[in-house]
Every structure is written in structure tokens, then in C-alpha cells.
Amino acid sequence: GDYLAPQDMGSCVMYGGEQVKTSSQEKKSVSKLDSPSIRILGFKDKSFLQDWYYVRPSFFLFPSDTLIKGSTKCFSALVIAMHQDSKVMIASMTAQTNAHTRMVAVIPQLEVKDENGFVIDPAGMHVITLPFCDDIRDISVEENKVENITEEIENSIQCAETVIKCLRMNSAIGKYDPMEYSDPAISKHFANIEAIGLDEEEVDWHSEEDDDFLPQKEIEDAFEAQLLAFSDSFGGTDIIEEKKVATKRKRDSSAKQPQKKTLENIASFAREGKLNKYTKAQLIEYCAKVNITLQGSLKKGDLVNIVTKHILAPG
Numbered sequence: 001g002d003y004l005a006p007q008d009m010g011s012c013v014m015y016g017g018e019q020v021k022t023s024s025q026e027k028k029s030v031s032k033l034d035s036p037s038i039r040i041l042g043f044k045d046k047s048f049l050q051d052w053y054y055v056r057p058s059f060f061l062f063p064s065d066t067l068i069k070g071s072t073k074c075f076s077a078l079v080i081a082m083h084q085d086s087k088v089m090i091a092s093m094t095a096q097t098n099a100h101t102r103m104v105a106v107i108p109q110l111e112v113k114d115e116n117g118f119v120i121d122p123a124g125m126h127v128i129t130l131p132f133c134d135d136i137r138d139i140s141v142e143e144n145k146v147e148n149i150t151e152e153i154e155n156s157i158q159c160a161e162t163v164i165k166c167l168r169m170n171s172a173i174g175k176y177d178p179m180e181y182s183d184p185a186i187s188k189h190f191a192n193i194e195a196i197g198l199d200e201e202e203v204d205w206h207s208e209e210d211d212d213f214l215p216q217k218e219i220e221d222a223f224e225a226q227l228l229a230f231s232d233s234f235g236g237t238d239i240i241e242e243k244k245v246a247t248k249r250k251r252d253s254s255a256k257q258p259q260k261k262t263l264e265n266i267a268s269f270a271r272e273g274k275l276n277k278y279t280k281a282q283l284i285e286y287c288a289k290v291n292i293t294l295q296g297s298l299k300k301g302d303l304v305n306i307v308t309k310h311i312l313a314p315g
Contacts, residue, residue, distance in 0.1 A: 044087065079125065090106075
């Protein structure tokens with residue numbers, strides 16, 4: 001057959017039993033309902049939201065006068081009004097050019113500062129993706145009923161309830177602050193890039209020190225009795241002991257143990273240029289300990305520079 005150039009070829013779709021000629025741009029435009037934007041549809045009470053409406057990670061919105069002048073003032077007024085009236089915004093959102101349009105709930109958040117004037121929670125709006133009706137399925141699940149609850153089962157339930165009460169994040173452990181936890185996968189990825197760029201033989205990333213999601217030793221020690229009781233209720237002590245032995249062997253086999261991120265070791269981390277491993281709260285605590293005056297709302301990078309200059313200063 002003859003050679004066909006791209007302009008000699010076309011596409012079509014079946015509509016009403018007939019072939020309708022379309023271009024590639026027309027076919028792409030069919031799947032796009034809107035350009036990247038957020039369009040307000042209305043407002044509802046906060047009680048409208050349910051826990052099971054959460055279907056994917058949320059977005060966070062904040063204004064920028066560089067694109068639209070006056071957007072910060074308008075945005076702030078809307079956040080304050082929604083917060084005072086306990087309302088959430090219902091909108092349609094198209095996040096990117098090729099993204100599907102979704103229904104979202106927009107929740108206001110006021111700015112919160114600590115006693116030192118540092119911003120804990122920035123002002124803005126959380127965008128929660130809402131499910132479509134097709135995403136909600138009515139599934140009838142028959143709950144397994146335990147007819148004869150033995151003394152062992154009752155003991156396990158009581159131990160589990162005790163552990164849950166001890167580990168509530170608003171009591172002994174403290175309030176959850178997402179700014180204190182970094183993604184271990186991303187931090188390890190950056191450590192690998194740094195090792196490649198600096199032609200280092202070893203990657204300066206250790207799960208026991210750099211993974212913020214590992215259980216804290218202080219919490220394990222504080223509630224050791226409750227955790228052991230819960231473990232003994234279902235025979236988990238043997239599993240824990242085997243894991244401890246395996247971990248100990250692994251530590252003994254390693255040639256170099258990483259330093260702990262404590263205030264006593266902060267000077268050695270500063271000399272090695274690794275102060276970014278410390279959290280913002282730890283850097284602020286160190287500044288208060290050595291009488292460094294902090295002014296204004298500082299980011300973690302600013303704190304790293306201040307502490308580094310203080311430690312490496314001559315004399």
C-alpha cells in the first residue's frame with residue numbers, strides 16, 4: 001500500500017449509528033470538563049462532613065498576590081467569615097490540565113502561633129476530596145458475634161483498652177504536629193542523591209535515627225508495663241524477644257553506629273553540616289538553652305543557619 005502521512009489519517013467516533021470525524025484535539029477536549037480552577041458551589045455546616053468522606057490526601061490552599069492583586073485580603077476575609085459561622089465551602093476543583101473534575105469540601109484554618117510568636121498552623125484552607133455516589137457502596141457485612149467470651153478474651157480486651165488510653169495523642173504523648181515528622185522515603189531519597197552528588201561511599205541515612213515514625217524509646221519505657229501486659233495476653237512476648245535479639249545482632253554487626261539527635265551532640269552535627277536532621281522544636285530548645293534571642297517567625301532553615309553560626313563562631 002501507499003505511505004500515509006499524518007495529515008492523511010483521521011479518527012472518528014460512533015454517534016447515532018454514524019461515524020463522526022473528529023480531530024485529536026477534539027477528542028482530548030471531550031474528557032475535560034473545566035480548566036484548572038476551583039469554583040464555589042455553596043456553603044454547608046461543618047456537621048455535613050463525615051469521616052468516611054475522606055477518599056484521598058487533601059490539599060492546602062493559601063493566597064498569592066503575585067498572581068492576582070488583592071487575593072490575600074479576599075482570601076483572609078473568606079477564611080475568617082467561614083470560621084466564625086462554622087461553615088465549609090462546597091466546590092468543584094480541577095487540579096491540573098488533564099485532571100478530572102472533583103467535588104471538594106474546603107475547610108478554613110486560622111493562623112495559630114506559640115508563646116514565642118512562631119507560626120504553628122498557617123492560615124489557609126484544607127481541600128477535602130468528596131466521594132461521588134458511585135464511590136459509596138452499600139455492603140451488608142454480618143458481624144462475627146462471639147457467643148462465649150472466655151476469661152482470656154476479656155483480659156485481652158481490657159489490656160487493649162488500657163494501651164489505647166495510655167497512647168492517646170492528646171494526653172501523655174502530646175498533640176500531633178505534622179511539622180515534626182518528615183517522610184522517611186523522601187528523606188532517604190534525598191540522602192541517596194546527596195551521596196551520589198558528593199561521591200560518598202556510604203549513604204548518610206539510618207532508619208533508627210532518621211525515621212521519625214519509629215516508636216519513641218521514652219514512650220515505650222513509660223508504658224512498658226501496659227505494653228507487656230497486652231503482649232502477654234496473646235502470647236506476643238516471645239515474638240518481641242526474638243525481634244530484640246535479631247536487632248541486637250544487627251547492631252553488633254554494624255561497624256559504625258549513628259549519633260543520636262540530642263542537644264549534647266548538636267555541636268558535632270553542626271560541624272558535619274547535618275543540623276537539618278534536627279527538628280524545628282529541638283533547634284528552638286537549643287537556642288533557648290544557650291540564650292540565643294530569636295525574633296519574628298523563623299523557618300527551620302533560618303534556625304539551622306543561626307545555630308551553625310553560633311557553634312562555628314571563632315572563640
